[in-house]
Amino acid sequence: MSPYADPRRRLAASLSRRLRPRPPLSVSDWADQERRLSQKGSAKPGRWRTASNPPLREPLDCLSLRSPVRDIVLMFPIQFGKTEVAVNTLGYCMDYHPGPVMVALPSEVSFNKWIDQKLQPTIEATPAMQRALSTLNSREAANRREFKDFDGGQLYIEHAGSPSRLKSTSVRTLIVDELDEFAACLQGGDDPVKMLDGRTSAFPVSYQRLYISTPQLRGVSRIEALWDKSDQRRYQVPCPHCAARQPLEWSGLHWLAQEGQVQRVWYVCRDCGAHIDEAHKTAMIAAGAWVAAKPEASLRGYHINGLYYQLGLGPRWQALAQEWLDAQNDPAKLKTFVNDRLAETWEDPAMRAVQQAMLADRALPYPLRQAPAEVRAVTSGVDTQDDRLAVQIVGWGEALRSWVLDYVELPGDPAEATVWDALTELLNRPIPHALGGELRVEATAIDAGGHRTEAVKHYVRQRRIRRPLVIFGAVPNNAPVLSKPKPQDVTWAGRTDKRGVMIQHVGTVAIKHQLYAWLGADARREPEQRLVHFSDQLPPEYYRGLTAETYDPVRNRFTLRRGRRNEALDTWVYAYAATHHPELRLHRYSAADWARLAQPLRRLGQTESPPAATPAPATPVAHPPRRPKRPSSPFAADDWINRL
Template sequence: MPGSTWASWRNSGPSSGDRIDAPFDGAEDLLQAWTAGLTPDPDLTVSAWADRHRILSLRGANEAGPWRTSRTPYLQELMDALSPRHPAQRVVFMKGSQLGASESGCNWIGYVIHHAPGPMLAVQPSVELAKRFSQQRIDPLIEESPSLREKVAPARSRDSGNTVLSKEFPGGILVLTGANSAVGLRSMPVRYLFLDEVDAYPPSADDEGDPVALAEARTRTFSWRRKVFLASTPTIKGLSRIEREYEASDQRRFFVPCPHCGESQSMTFERLRWQKGQPETAAYVCEACERPIAEHHKTMMLEKGEWRPTAVPVDPLSIGFHLSSLYSPVGWLSWERVAREWELCQSSDEAKRSFINTVLGETWAETGEAPDWLRLYERREDWRIGTVPPGGLFLTAGADVQKDRIEVSVWAWGRGLESWLIDHLVIDGGPGEAATWTRLSVLLGETWPHASGVRLGVARLGIDSGYEAPAVYAWARRQGWGQVLPIKGAEGFNRSAPVSGPTHVDATEGGVRIRRGARLWTVAVATFKSETYRFLRSAAPTGDDPIDRYPAGFIHLPRQVDAEWVKQLVAEQLVTVKTKRGFSRLEWQKLRERNEVLDCRVYARAAAWIAGADRWPERKWRELEAQVAFDTGDEETTATESNAGEKSPTAGKLAAAPRRGRRVFHSSYVS
């Protein structure tokens, strides 16, 4: 075999730190990898490797320099469970923020590259996040740690095997992908699998199934030698993947001693006490001696802490760790800041949910009970239906297609997603009748008078494609994709991105495939239903001057809507059901047969999200306010552009010509 380096390496046998400098042909490289694979796993643990070799970069860490496990003692046992000789095959970490979880995963990756090479797959919620993780975490990991620079060639070298989503090293390869890519999840067998932020994964990867299950199927080849690490901040109770995995484990919690009495305890938020309005007085109160513990004692408490199982695992090879941000080291997330964030989030369920998830590391229990329809009916307000009150700045509509009619709700939206029902229309006729779609097309040209005197048209119309999808796609193509948005409902909750797309789907018209198909938006309808119920529970201001004092998201209903319409708005409830595998999940179920009003609201809300209302900067809202602040008295349509050149979602729909002729719609819900 050519090359003295290869011969000396072969005769002496490989060691964990050896590097092969001589160039080899394919057969020699294969023999090298095969021989390294037969080498026993090293005794060195992941935490010991990190203390010896890991250098933190300013690009990805707030404390640059050599890694010190003593800074975060609670991570030692977790990282060591990822070492090849530890018996656990699945390691679960349900956690809050500011705890070093991502760096633990990076330490494991570095350990695999350096000491226990093999095929490894790291999965982020999306391919884009995988690229970002590679650039912000993996590249600094390799560049700043000399022992890893020797193993992974620089990306700029020719045929280095080092790309954004793939890092080759002697005896193994690290592949990074997104949970939204089925191709990436089934690309190769792997021994090591790192599933990061699993609660942010989509319900299905390219409609091919659960991304966690697809990824874990890649480890079957390695049987008992495999190692799977699942880490995530939890989300919604009954839907959280990380909660389900943690509950199947031995459910370990970190017990720390009281500096006063020595009693060991797992810290809970209920024991953090402070004077109302004075978060700087926050202290932890011992559950045994009831004495307050100051923040500066935390370092000693963490050093003497220990993990204790609290349950019998369903899977004996699965161990689980739960940690809240109360354990965050001194200088990272203080108890004072935790107390301050809790006080700030009291006015918003959404902010409170974020606190429960990201600070406490616990799941949020959705309140799925339907709001009282009678209370909503009694709080209707005095403005004429078919007109837009002063706070409304742009309109969207939601259309629900039934076999004998299409129902449409038109909603006005203002700052903070405050909304007003402007109209509810019923178009008689099924989707198979051309006249039905003609009438719906007329609606797109309708305008409604604003309190300022201008007239507003529908900026976006979201239409359900679940019934007679080909007819919906055909009509949407004729109208153009800018204003009309075909929608497909998706199961599950997705708070970070409740709408995805658009994607081109196959569609036929008269049996002929249409090039590129239809543009379809996928909507997590459960997310918007929960949001709607949360907004409906908001209390109206009690003062004499309610202007600008309605809570964000408040839903206004005009006096003309009848009881049937209101009942349909709250026609479903969120319930917990058991799957065939015995797991719990949340599901929206009907309380009554008719629920078209709620569906129309969800589609109109999705249209507002697609228009960008959830992400607009302040200047965009000021621009919309300026557009409705005056009446030009002109029958010509006006269109304005934003400062950035981006077309406003209401451009061409503001000062439009008056309505022409008799309307072709009717609704039995409004008078």
């Protein structure tokens, strides 16, 4: 006889559940204690263990009762456990933190599959969820496929094919699976994110919203748009050789292939360059942690890719590399790989080429060598050739919006002093600002690759310009924008001279990806909202140079187009790297920092007329020159010299 057949026992059981004190419990703790995996939907049925996939722990705990996080975005690859995060959260809400819950799916097909393959097997295998659903017999009769009535709450399962039902439901916890497919399934043209956000408006303080999806098309993807607004957390793991923490990126994976078959695969540490075997992956992931790129954002965002698949729970690195090679020359397969395995948005290469060809049409009517009103700082990049120096001067504004202020090629052999004298005069010449006053080039990155390395080092040692950098292009594809400086000079005693010339490597691949992403996004923006701006006085050759390289997915690098010169692209990359100078770090500037730079310029711009000149005295008064104070740093000395 069932213990709930007696009404008194049912009442006692209900009161016991409501009155007993509950210890603090997170979603991951509840899942480890109560969740059971069914053999119908899991390769490893039995007790759930969060430790078997450590990156899921933090996203799970963001949805706990005492978590202050309200909105969570998961941009995950397929078969990584993103749906398990939803199911564990649902079980937690039914058993430990009851309340109205909605699971929203994009289509009726996905709706039926989710119920049959995820929800029902989980309920059948998890006693805690069964107890929540069977506390009262009356609720057993009310439970249906798309609706579950449990003690303290209700579960609604809806899909975009029935928008009227989506709009008529108020819940405290919202779980949205495969967000990027919603827009295509909503026939009324509603924005899916705005429509779904409204479901929690009745719970302004306690609501929680979980958005899950693999991304689709760049510029259309809703999950990418939310990710861009989030704090952008990536899972960083320690290198087993140097312990440097870094996210695993596809550009860091290397392989050896013969006749189209991958024979060996390894990962390259972007800090020390050591080769990492996949056997280290389990320990690396266990010691990893989520790190936010924009911690000030209130929206919590998580992104991870297929390189983090645990051994036995997903394809190995070699299988992923083989899948990548097999997808080449097949845009459909390549898009599927980029979306499903890398969890990145896909952009049609043909569309990108069209956007690049239209760069000259976006040019704005501002003169070269005059900074527009939005510019707050200026850097430059120099590319060294055997017979010339290519120089690009770029102005930077808030959020690293850029304005190309000049592009010049100085003829002359860099082994001789003449061309360096011309460079010094060019970079030390003040740049007039639209609001009044002048700006100076704050840092310059000079490429030392090729045949003139020692000439570049000699010029930088002289410090004839502000904050010069000796740079090389980094070999690893996933290198940071600007590496740590490494001293090259030695003292008379044979020791490293810490005050001598320093060498730094530039992550050219990452910067070019960033530049082309910005240029592609600017095609859909109004001129005042663009991130990269060009003057209409730039020659047509500049745009050919800026688009001279194309990404080769087989080699995982950028390659030069036939018949093109890429100095315009390289010098822009170097000018961007100069913004990361240790004494400048424009990429770290907040809105307040940019506003502080604008204050003296605005004061100059608001001056209606210059003050009246003071008449000169009849007899000039001779003043003895004051001896300047000794500068406290070599960079302060540069400032003093340049003012002479």
